[in-house]
Amino acid sequence: MHxxxxxxxxxxxxxxxxxxxxxxxxHAMTLGPMDLATGSFLDLLNGTRGLELLREEGRRMDLPxxxxxxxxxxxxxxxxxxxxxxxxxxxxxxRKKKEVLDRLSPDLASLSLTTPSPGDAIGQLAARRSQxxxxxxxxxxxxxxxxxxAGAGVGGVxxxxxxxxxxxxxxxxxxxxxxxxxxxxxxxxxxVRRAAPDRPPRRAAGRASPEDGxxxxxxxxxxxxxxxxxxxxxxxxxxxxMTSGTPHLxxxxxxxxxxxxxxxxxxxxxCAGCLHEDRADRxxxxxxxxxxxxxxxxRQVPPPCDLTLATAVAGLAAAHALxxxxxxxxxxAGARWECSVPDLHWRTRPVRAHPTCPCxxxxxxxxxxxxxxxxxxxxxxxxxxxEQCREAEAERPAGTWRAxx
Numbered sequence: 001m002h003x004x005x006x007x008x009x010x011x012x013x014x015x016x017x018x019x020x021x022x023x024x025x026x027h028a029m030t031l032g033p034m035d036l037a038t039g040s041f042l043d044l045l046n047g048t049r050g051l052e053l054l055r056e057e058g059r060r061m062d063l064p065x066x067x068x069x070x071x072x073x074x075x076x077x078x079x080x081x082x083x084x085x086x087x088x089x090x091x092x093x094x095r096k097k098k099e100v101l102d103r104l105s106p107d108l109a110s111l112s113l114t115t116p117s118p119g120d121a122i123g124q125l126a127a128r129r130s131q132x133x134x135x136x137x138x139x140x141x142x143x144x145x146x147x148x149x150a151g152a153g154v155g156g157v158x159x160x161x162x163x164x165x166x167x168x169x170x171x172x173x174x175x176x177x178x179x180x181x182x183x184x185x186x187x188x189x190x191x192v193r194r195a196a197p198d199r200p201p202r203r204a205a206g207r208a209s210p211e212d213g214x215x216x217x218x219x220x221x222x223x224x225x226x227x228x229x230x231x232x233x234x235x236x237x238x239x240x241x242m243t244s245g246t247p248h249l250x251x252x253x254x255x256x257x258x259x260x261x262x263x264x265x266x267x268x269x270x271c272a273g274c275l276h277e278d279r280a281d282r283x284x285x286x287x288x289x290x291x292x293x294x295x296x297x298x299r300q301v302p303p304p305c306d307l308t309l310a311t312a313v314a315g316l317a318a319a320h321a322l323x324x325x326x327x328x329x330x331x332x333a334g335a336r337w338e339c340s341v342p343d344l345h346w347r348t349r350p351v352r353a354h355p356t357c358p359c360x361x362x363x364x365x366x367x368x369x370x371x372x373x374x375x376x377x378x379x380x381x382x383x384x385x386x387e388q389c390r391e392a393e394a395e396r397p398a399g400t401w402r403a404x405x
Contacts, residue, residue: 001118002084003054003072004047008109009080013039021080027113029078037061038071045075047084079116086119090126103197104153111326124326125153129198131218131325132156138188140305141252142223143174144314145321146188147195152322155198158217159188161225168302169225171310219321220248223314227254227303228293235273242266242359247324249332251317253305257340258313260320261332262351267361269334270351274361277354309341316346 005011009022018032019039044057051072058068075081085092094101101108104125111121131154135146138161150157161184169175169184173195179187193199220241224230229237230252241248241264249263250272264271270278279286316337323330331337331348339346353361 001086002047002050003045003075003118004082004084005042005045005075006080006082006112008112011042029080031074031078031080037063038067041068041071045072045081047082076118081118082112082121083118087121087123087126088119090129091119091122094122094126094129097198100198107152114328128153128322128325129155132158132216133219133221133321133325134158134160134217135188135221135223136160137221137223137225137252138175138184139169139223139225140171140174140307140310141314141317142221142225143169143188143191144171144311145221145223145251145318147173147191148314148318149321150192151195151197152318153197154322154325157192157196159185159192161185161188166302168305171307173311174314217246218325220246221251221317221321222248223251223317225252225303227252227305228290230254230259232279232290232293233272233275234294235271235276238264238272242271249317249321249324250336251313253310253313254303256304256306256309257338258309258316259336259338260313260317261336262334263320263324263330263332265333267359268364269361270353271357271359271361273357273359274354275336275351277357278352281354306341309339309344312339 005021009027012020014020014030014032016036017034018030019034019042020028020030022028041058041061041063044054049057051069054072055068059065072081087094108121108125111124115121115124133146133149133154133156135142135149135157136159138146138159142159142161146157146159163184165175165179165182165184165187167177167180170177170180174191175184175187176191179190222229222233222238230250231254233250238248245266247263247265249261251260253259262270262275276286276290320330320332324333334351334353336349336351337346338349353359353364355362
């Protein structure tokens, strides 16, 4: 182990005996009491020395025997320590790709804030390279979303859609202006390759069709260009995904309202069928309206989907997708996040498992796969500098749900 104080957290002395790691309430911690010699020793925890060499340095600084090991253990328990050589073989392979790791260094720093054990952050970043995600839809939301996932290190990002690129599909980070007239799916895949920090693995021949519930995907994201499909997702369209147990996430824009979620964990959380049944319970005319919207005359103009809102939706959906791929349970599991112009206030609407939905999630009970982490991070004296910090720690989701691969 080559211990390293997490460089993502800025450090400052609150007084002569207390050091604070981090600035924001979500991640800031204080450590104390700490003498000046120990404070100076923290500078040596930069990942360039192993434990034996650090012990020698501690003796030179007249630190008591065992003090270095106690400090390292305390920092590790507090989630403040990383391992410059940790993460396993896949992390070692990633370290050898210096240009790739340089591109992903901000993502690695961000992961270090949410991974408690030394070496976990680069281990998770390396694990993303083996993940396969399919994005269904290559409009203003889908193409940008796919590029974000590839840019964040997801190794296999496939995009499926029909038709050709229209001028209104163009968006920064997504489909470029010179793609107008080209096939949407091919143009989106080119955007994905441009965004990826590393050359993605070659796709096997015989790629599954969009209708198939390919069990090889860790996650499928449905980002339709059709605003009706965003507002009222068709349960039949996701039936193969439900049958194969493939997690899937909805995202899109409808009439100036951005939508992210729900993230559907088949048999565990509310799905598109649950959403439809719940709406029908609350509004008996809902099925009639949906039937009219789906069978109505095709739009002659593109649906309202302003560029900035579409980009915000793509970014939030990508963040929720990455949280799931990294083994966490994002807040979109069983919920929809919505944001409308002009107030742009994000709000969440639960998508509860419905007892009459064939998905049977209601029978499994609420949140069996989600566990709350009541275990506090303790060190010789580690505290959040405010109650707000402690609340943020308690609210951080700690449950995991195994990706279907």
